[in-house]
Amino acid sequence: MLHFTIKNADGKEIYNTKLKGTDLVGNTDPNIDLSKQKDQIIFLKTITSNFFSDDNFLEPAVMPDDKADNNTPDKALYEELKKSGLNGFKYRLGKEDNLYIAWSEKEQKVKIYYKCC
Numbered sequence: 001m002l003h004f005t006i007k008n009a010d011g012k013e014i015y016n017t018k019l020k021g022t023d024l025v026g027n028t029d030p031n032i033d034l035s036k037q038k039d040q041i042i043f044l045k046t047i048t049s050n051f052f053s054d055d056n057f058l059e060p061a062v063m064p065d066d067k068a069d070n071n072t073p074d075k076a077l078y079e080e081l082k083k084s085g086l087n088g089f090k091y092r093l094g095k096e097d098n099l100y101i102a103w104s105e106k107e108q109k110v111k112i113y114y115k116c117c
Contacts, residue, residue, distance in 0.1 A: 002048060004091070006110055015101065015110035019093065051091060061088025061102040061113065071116040077104050078113050088113065 002024075006015035024047060025040050034040050062081040072078050081088065081102050088102035100114035 014103070024093070047092065056090050058088040058090060058100070060085045061100070071114055073115060074111060074113055077102070077107075077111055080104060080106055081113060090114075
């Protein structure tokens with residue numbers, strides 16, 4: 001189980017999610033052989049070591065020219081981020097499943113603003 005928590009400068013928790021290792025292993029490229037537990041552990045360590053790579057920090061979260069599409073669960077937040085220029089973060093749930101999160105100034109919390117490949 002991977003526990004992902006974001007706290008603000010005051011130490012208040014503003015985002016919390018739990019990712020099951022079995023979900024990450026089960027939702028990956030079918031060409032990767034993860035039938036052995038040893039290989040599953042190596043795979044999960046690779047995911048966790050790359051979790052905070054520079055590519056996952058999005059500056060800004062939404063570019064001014066970007067358009068919301070069917071992968072945008074919260075179009076109001078998406079538009080808010082376009083105007084504010086606040087940064088975002090993405091993380092992987094599987095082979096073609098990434099979550100994009102950012103701070104909503106309006107709602108005063110971190111929310112998912114995009115779900116995609």
